[in-house]
Amino acid sequence: MRIAIVGPAHPYKGGGVAHTTELAHRLRAAGHDVVIESWRAQYPSFLYPGQQTVDTPDGAPFPGVRRDLDWRRPDGWVRAGRRLASADLVILAVLSPVQVPPYLGILYGLRRRTPVVALCHNVLPHERKPYDEPLMRALLRRVDGVLAHSERQAALARKLGPVPVTVAEMAPHLPAGGRDRGEAASTGGADRAVANRLLFFGLVRPYKGLDLLIRALPEGVSLRVAGEFWGGLEETKALVAELGLTDRVELRPGYVADDEVPGLFEDVDALVLPYRSGTASQQVWLGHEHGTPVIASRVGTLGHHVTDGVDGLLVEPGSVEDLRAALSAFYRPGEPERLRAGVKAVDPDPYWAAYLDALVRETTRTGTVRRDPAESTRSGERAMGEGGRAAQLEYSEFQSAMLDEEKRRRKAAKIVAVLGHFLGRKDRVLEGLTVADIGCSAGFIADELAAAGASRTFGVDIDVPGLRKAAARFGERVEFVCADGTALPFPDGSVDVLVFNHIYEHVVDPDAIMAEMRRVLTDDGVLYLGLGNRLGVMEPHYKLPFLSYLPPALADRYVRLFGRADSYYERYRTRRGLRRMVRGLRVWDYTFPVLATPAEFAGSELFPGVVGRVAEGVLSRLPRGVLRALLPVVPTYLWVATKSARRPAGASLPQPPEQVRPL
Template structure:
């Protein structure tokens, strides 16, 4: 099958780019003829406040990649669609409603010549703007043919996201868990070492990820420190002010900015546990990333986080949006022998079953058009 994936890849960074790249490699390994249609300019800087690109790839770049798409050039969107008229399947990797105008331009150029799947990492953002719903409705209806478009469907990563998608389109919606697409594998750490008394919060810092809850909970554990490593999408000065207000200045290390892949193992090696105090979530690689480095994970019961943590075996689960509940979980984690026991229970994820299911589900969408 001739397949085109439209989405970010190297030199773009982060989970979306890693997923697009891994998906292309795996489809090619299955014998398909795959091209990635990627970006030379994906977002206006004011809509993506973090670092967009990197100098060194986070994994093996995909060789058959075009990097022509530009958010400032609608004519290029249409040309891309026309170029893809000869492929059998077009996969649109949807990470943000900001991409929708470009994707609608591609669909306009494509016409009805190919099957189309909208692969939605998030159907709607965690922190929504007024234009998000109408943009995503326009895309998903167009993919499904409701507004004169193609014969396509939608792939999402959880039942909750499927419900959101079905509220926006009558197109077929299928669910497959987001498979592991970790940038590098690392041998798990030993389960026997004594705890350091330091926790890790890792990744892009946004309000829905609950760093403020973790900082407030930390005040109830006087001998425990915290490293916060990742890009701040706003709120850095407010976070510093909160740390000072709570008297945590000597226990919290802020490392704002993108963490390069080669620096990740060292961060996890110095942590007793990775803490994911999210208020909401869809799918996240961070549980698997922690386990890949031999680190237990303390996470809230939101999205797919709870599916990937075995409470009391390789981590702890806690109810979301509660400083008190999170503090109790942290205290439980530091009970005598608990850090060692949970660390000993950590097992790196086997990606193969996830990817087998994922590719099977993707290639089932959309259904073949009637003739």
């Protein structure tokens, strides 16, 4: 993939540069063709009070950098956009809303030919100006996706525009000079003498709470402050003098180059991050990289990276008293040494693998067809696909049925029962098999598949909030993967059992997903299919009769008329269309066996609601000939498909499964 990153690179410096450069290196290592479109002049000097550029780069510079952008030349913004139109993906590194005007010029030059992702280090600044929100709203209404570094930032992005938002934790991009991976402590080890000195390091801005730390400094402990001050240096000096701490607070204002960083940590006991607010920060990882415990506020990702009482301490934000108590506790006899012994350096590779997957896969899954920024529906549409339909991300957030645990587990029991009959197994139905639930959402069905004995169980979906809930509850025995069904993350012929239950009507290209499932299924594998029927009388999602019969334009009016949605997203097929979809597979129809003998299959649930269950009871007593006549209007078909000539191995039934002849 050809990827263009618009963001700062050397000779600019700082965290944004380090992240952009490391991202480019990682994307190139992953096999992409990458360029950085950087700046000749990024900001007016009055907007950036610190030193903007440095002579010596921090870390290895990226070789493919173009430096033509200039904040004073709007014509150059448009030219850059036209030049980038040949890329497969454009990533806008958003460090501040003041970048938005150039980015709008680039978007104009692109003329909507290329997918664009706004990689937001912060959606809105910690210290906001009146123009920040209007500028970011203008940007987020014009890009195809946002990558945010926390759920809180993602929520801000969603408030500002109808934009697809993916959340990925910022991956480590640390300066050289740290420790070897896994080393327990830095030079001197856990038995290094206590220095009675703390470190505050990094860009000094009000939200980072340096004033709180100065006020909380315990008696007999000194403090080193190293970093650029974005204003407030004189106020800090005055506070130090007022508190009588001039001999204990060492101020080193100014940019700290990478090769100077290790020296800051050589003779300190802890790095202190007393932030009032925050999103994502490298500072905890930086401290641990140098074998130093970290005392941090519970804000943003700081609280995720410090294990309280193991490799540092956590405090409540904004409280001098809480911070003073934590610092006093840190200096109890033996405590600095104990916490230092618990520090381990971070391994960045797993973080980057997840980050790149979220950035490239999640934000570009539907290719180059673009969304109209004015579109915003209650269906949770996020990224455009064929015919203007969008992939439904965060489905569990607007479809509460996906979180109905009792109902989902009943469906899972039916699925396991059908698979058990086909496989000829009654207990531990999936024992020894690799199983994947495609479209797992919140994970209840995947959990039941694991409970049925699967040796390895995967849950696959693009529903990021649903996957988070699933991983939190069932992650110990199910591996949850955020992936598009048209690009399943499995080798050819590697999955024994696939479950695809009531999913096809929600996806942009069900035929492509069917082809992908055929690819990953083992030669003797089994595919369970729960397939909604277009001619089912009562539409199951919106509970409106004959809704799925209608052409899209009339269906949209129908759901709007009854206030169910702004548009009708789902696309069902008739039995004939479904037969065409399963071409290349041998298919067995379990619909009638489940209707006729529901007790054998943990209840059928082929019809929605109470009325549906009554209907099932009636249908289960009808003669086989009548059931056959009703086949075209059954709301759901239950099919089991294989690539081989495998047949159902279970005991005979009054209504045995019949082979479906694909078209």
